[in-house]
Amino acid sequence: MIPTTSSLPNETFGPLFHSSLSSIVFDDNMVLNLIRSLDINKSHGFDQISIRMLKICDSSIVKPLSIIFKTSLKSGVFPFLWKKANIIPIHKKGDKMDIKNYRPISLLPICGKLFEKDIYNAIYNYYESNNILNVNQSGFRSGDSCINQLIDITHNVFQSFDSNPSLEVRGVF
Numbered sequence: 502m503i504p505t506t507s508s509l510p511n512e513t514f515g516p517l518f519h520s521s522l523s524s525i526v527f528d529d530n531m532v533l534n535l536i537r538s539l540d541i542n543k544s545h546g547f548d549q550i551s552i553r554m555l556k557i558c559d560s561s562i563v564k565p566l567s568i569i570f571k572t573s574l575k576s577g578v579f580p581f582l583w584k585k586a587n588i589i590p591i592h593k594k595g596d597k598m599d600i601k602n603y604r605p606i607s608l609l610p611i612c613g614k615l616f617e618k619d620i621y622n623a624i625y626n627y628y629e630s631n632n633i634l635n636v637n638q639s640g641f642r643s644g645d646s647c648i649n650q651l652i653d654i655t656h657n658v659f660q661s662f663d664s665n666p667s668l669e670v671r672g673v674f
Contacts, residue, residue, distance in 0.1 A: 505669065507669055507671075520631055522623070522624065522627045525574060525619075525620055525623040525624075526623070527567045527570045527571050527574075527619060528567075529563045529564060529567050531619060531622070532563050532566055532567050532570070532615065532619065533559060533560065533563045535615050535618055535619060536555050536556060536559045536562070536563070536615065537556065537559060539552045539555065539556065539611065540552065541553045541556060544587075544589075544608045545608065545610070545611055546585070546586060546587060546608045546609045546610035546611060546613070547582065547585040547586055547587050547608070547609075547610060548582055548583075548585075548610040548612070550610065550611060550612065551611075552611055555611060555612075566612060566615065569612075569616075570616050570619060573616065574620075579613070579616075580612075580613065582610065583609070583610045583612060583613030583616070584613070585610070586607035586608055586609050587607070587608040588605050588606070588607055588608075589605070589606045589608060590603040590604070590605060590606075591603060591604055591605075591606050625641075637650060637653055654672070657670070658670050
């Protein structure tokens with residue numbers, strides 16, 4: 502190992518923001534918009550409730566779904582039937598008679614996916630509005646990609662090497 506004079510900062514790593522996400526609100530309009538944005542060509546899960554059926558009765562199902570979402574979040578219990586899935590084998594490549602050439606796809610109930618999407622939206626909006634996500638965070642961000650991250654890392658490494666004298670480069674992942 503090559504000795505170095507650099508060191509890590511001594512300060513305690515703690516929260517860099519002063520607000521917290523105290524609650525997630527399930528707004529009926531938000532649930533309705535999520536239902537209406539669903540693709541009717543997608544498969545349904547174990548509960549046999551199709552997207553087409555949810556879209557047909559969208560305005561009448563919003564209130565009961567919102568109540569279930571609120572109750573589930575408050576109690577900390579995710580509905581058991583929303584955890585069940587239909588597992589479908591999908592052929593990857595090669596010999597179709599070889600079981601190793603298949604990967605499983607889990608078809609989950611749509612209502613559980615709506616619940617998860619609503620929570621995801623609330624958390625993501627909180628992160629965005631409080632500038633919690635680093636500008637270089639590419640995963641799970643709309644309009645961004647791993648390519649942007651790779652370009653940024655490569656640029657920083659080359660810039661450090663090109664400095665006179667060359668700078669030390671470290672990466673923490």
